[in-house]
Amino acid sequence: AQRVTQPEKLLSVFKGAPVELKCNYSYSGSPELFWYVQYSRQRLQLLLRHISRESIKGFTADLNKGETSFHLKKPFAQEEDSAMYYCALRGGGSNYKLTFGKGTLLTVNP
Amino acid sequence: DAEITQSPRHKITETGRQVTLACHQTWNHNNMFWYRQDLGHGLRLIHYSYGVHDTNKGEVSDGYSVSRSNTEDLPLTLESAASSQTSVYFCASSGGLSNSPLHFGNGTRLTVT
Numbered sequence: 128a129q130r131v132t133q134p135e136k137l138l139s140v141f142k143g144a145p146v147e148l149k150c151n152y153s154y155s156g157s158p159e160l161f162w163y164v165q166y167s168r169q170r171l172q173l174l175l176r177h178i179s180r181e182s183i184k185g186f187t188a189d190l191n192k193g194e195t196s197f198h199l200k201k202p203f204a205q206e207e208d209s210a211m212y213y214c215a216l217r218g219g220g221s222n223y224k225l226t227f228g229k230g231t232l233l234t235v236n237p
Numbered sequence: 238d239a240e241i242t243q244s245p246r247h248k249i250t251e252t253g254r255q256v257t258l259a260c261h262q263t264w265n266h267n268n269m270f271w272y273r274q275d276l277g278h279g280l281r282l283i284h285y286s287y288g289v290h291d292t293n294k295g296e297v298s299d300g301y302s303v304s305r306s307n308t309e310d311l312p313l314t315l316e317s318a319a320s321s322q323t324s325v326y327f328c329a330s331s332g333g334l335s336n337s338p339l340h341f342g343n344g345t346r347l348t349v350t
Contacts, residue, residue, distance in 0.1 A: 136277075161338065171280075171327065173338040213279060223268045223287065223331055224295070225339060229279035 129154045131216050133228035140204050141236050148199040148231045150188075150214030159217040160190055160197040161225065166210045174199075174212070184208070204235045239264040243328050243342035251350055256315045258345050260328030268331045269311040270339065271295075271303065273324040280327065286311055318349045 130153040140146050152158060162174040175183045177190040177197060188199045197214060211232050215225040241262040250256050262269065271283040272295075282295030284303040292303050300322060302314045315322055325346050329339040 133279075163339075170343050171329075171339075171341040176338065221287075223333075223337075224270060224282055224285050226282070227272075227280040229277065 129158065129216050129218055129226045131214050131226055131228035133212075133214055133231050135231045136229070137232050137234070139234045139236060142206055143203050146201050146204040146208070146233065146235075148212050148214075148233065150197045150199065150228060152195050152197065152214075152216050154195075154216060154218060156219050158219070160188070161215040161217070162186070162188055162197075162199050163213045163215055163227075164210050165213070171213070204233075206235045206237055209233055209235045241328060241330055241340050241342045243326075243345050245345060246343065247346045247348075249348045249350060250318050252318060252320060254318050256318050256347065258313045258315075258326055258328075258347070260311045260313065260342060261309055262328075262330040262340070263309065264330055264332070264340060265308060266330035266332050266340075267308065268333070268337075269305070270329045270331075271301070271311065271313045272327045272329065273297065274327060274344070275324050283313065283326075284311075315347075318347075320349050323347060323349045 132151045160177040163171045164174045165171045186201045213230045214228040244259045267288045270285040272280040281297045286305040325344050327344050328342040331337045331339050
């Protein structure tokens with residue numbers, strides 16, 4: 128079974144402060160991990176995926192297989208980062224469905 | 238541009254009625270999914286399809302059904318709507334590569350009174 132845990136429902140930081148959204152997963156094989164973001168009144172969209180090892184809008188996430196974590200980080204939060212963030216996992220092979228965490232609502236205060 | 242559209246955007250229905258939510262994608266994706274989004278539960282998978290005439294149950298499939306008669310459409314039917322099915326429903330699609338991202342629709346807000 129695959130499971131994604133986002134321990135924080137709400138996270139509030141000030142503009143310019145570092146932010147870390149936590150994500151832990153449970154999966155017996157080699158998972159693919161993603162972060163999706165939903166800005167107010169917009170559809171969910173892909174933020175980044177671990178396989179690409181990319182930085183999008185200043186966000187990065189590193190897959191730590193030892194700790195089964197895929198935390199999302201940004202060194203200096205901006206007000207426009209305020210959104211709902213979902214961590215998601217896909218099992219390998221021909222399993223294309225994503226299992227999502229419950230989400231973390233990030234608020235960046237001015 | 239390719240897109241995925243859901244209709245209606247908002248729907249109010251009464252308990253016991255049958256309701257169908259539409260999802261149409263022009264990405265030519267084989268994989269399509271229906272999720273519901275609820276506060277405190279995040280996104281939960283209802284049904285999914287990996288191609289025409291293929292349908293599979295997700296983790297919260299009770300009371301829902303889907304059919305896939307072509308590549309573009311995956312309608313979601315609530316057989317007999319219940320108040321517990323009040324939610325925001327998202328349709329998504331993805332390509333055949335294992336790291337292909339999901340493309341989401343704008344969602345349908347369903348209220349069952």
